[in-house]
Amino acid sequence: xEFAQYFDHTILKPEATxxxxxxxxxxxxxxxxxxxxxxxxxxxxxxxxxxxxxIDVCTVIGFPxxxxxxxxxxxxxxxxxxxxxxxxxxVMNIGAMKEGQDDYVLYDIQEVKKACGDEVMLKVIIExxxxxxxEKKRACQAAVEAGxxxxxTSTGFSTGGATVEDVKLxxxxxxxxxxxxxxxxxxDYKTAKAMIEAGADRLGTSATVEIMKExxxxx
Numbered sequence: 001x002e003f004a005q006y007f008d009h010t011i012l013k014p015e016a017t018x019x020x021x022x023x024x025x026x027x028x029x030x031x032x033x034x035x036x037x038x039x040x041x042x043x044x045x046x047x048x049x050x051x052x053x054x055i056d057v058c059t060v061i062g063f064p065x066x067x068x069x070x071x072x073x074x075x076x077x078x079x080x081x082x083x084x085x086x087x088x089x090x091v092m093n094i095g096a097m098k099e100g101q102d103d104y105v106l107y108d109i110q111e112v113k114k115a116c117g118d119e120v121m122l123k124v125i126i127e128x129x130x131x132x133x134x135e136k137k138r139a140c141q142a143a144v145e146a147g148x149x150x151x152x153t154s155t156g157f158s159t160g161g162a163t164v165e166d167v168k169l170x171x172x173x174x175x176x177x178x179x180x181x182x183x184x185x186x187x188d189y190k191t192a193k194a195m196i197e198a199g200a201d202r203l204g205t206s207a208t209v210e211i212m213k214e215x216x217x218x219x
Contacts, residue, residue: 002032003215006196008058008087008181008204010037012156018045025049031212035087037204039063040080047084056086056121061112064157066091066127070108077115087121088112089152089181089204092143094127097135102142109146123150123181123202126170129160133169140173150202154184161185164198171199189214 009031011024021042028036028050035056036046043059050057059080062073077088090112096104109124116122124146126139143151151170153162161184170180182195183204189211192203205211 004032004212005034006192006200006203007031007033007208007211008035008037008089008183008202009033009208010156010183010204010206012037012039012060012063012206016042018042021045022049027209028055029053031209033208034202037087037089040076040083040085043080043083043085057084058087058089059083059085060125060155061088061090063089063091063125064155066094066125070111073108074111074115077112081116081120085120087123088116089123089125091125091127091155092139094130097126097131097139097142102138105139106142106146109143109148113147121149122147123152124148125152125155125183127155127158128153128163128166128170129158129184136166136169137173140170140178144174144177148178150179150181152181152183152204154182156184156204158184162195162200164194167195167198167200186211189218 009028035058037058040059047057061076062068093108124143140151162182179201181202182200186205187207
């Protein structure tokens with residue numbers, strides 16, 4: 001796989017403007033990233049900007065806390081898909097997982113997966129920095145059981161981001177049943193390479209262009 005295809009080129013900061021989002025779309029076209037990842041209000045803009053390209057539109061759902069009701073997540077998912085989303089990155093209900101409400105966590109993911117159908121890819125953000133290893137394993141199990149395509153480490157908005165150890169653990173848990181996305185704190189080529197070597201199939205970062213420039217120097 002081409003190195004650029006590992007990346008979801010991401011712009012999720014609250015102060016991002018329409019002009020910022022358009023710039024990210026143009027950068028994605030230059031480098032050929034896998035997707036552009038945005039908050040749902042920008043889904044239609046990105047879908048329009050990336051029309052006639054192979055780059056996917058990735059929208060975050062229930063972001064960044066995951067504590068919204070399942071109905072709210074489903075509604076946001078449906079609206080994002082109507083606006084052109086090809087991929088959905090939803091935040092798991094973290095508090096429910098920590099409280100041992102695994103059935104609710106599973107239900108929450110399943111309902112979003114139903115809204116995605118077979119055509120739209122679903123990634124589940126489990127926010128590893130807030131979980132114990134046992135909780136991470138159970139979160140991965142719930143995501144796989146619900147039919148998610150990916151488990152994802154982090155929002156990048158909590159107390160920590162992706163680690164090599166977490167990527168390895170998640171890869172071990174999902175096996176061949178799902179893929180792993182590492183996100184949060186990936187700001188240089190060395191870190192990106194380490195995540196891929198640990199088993200990450202996709203990387204989410206806003207430092208994508210800088211990483212690509214480093215990669216090209218190191219080729």
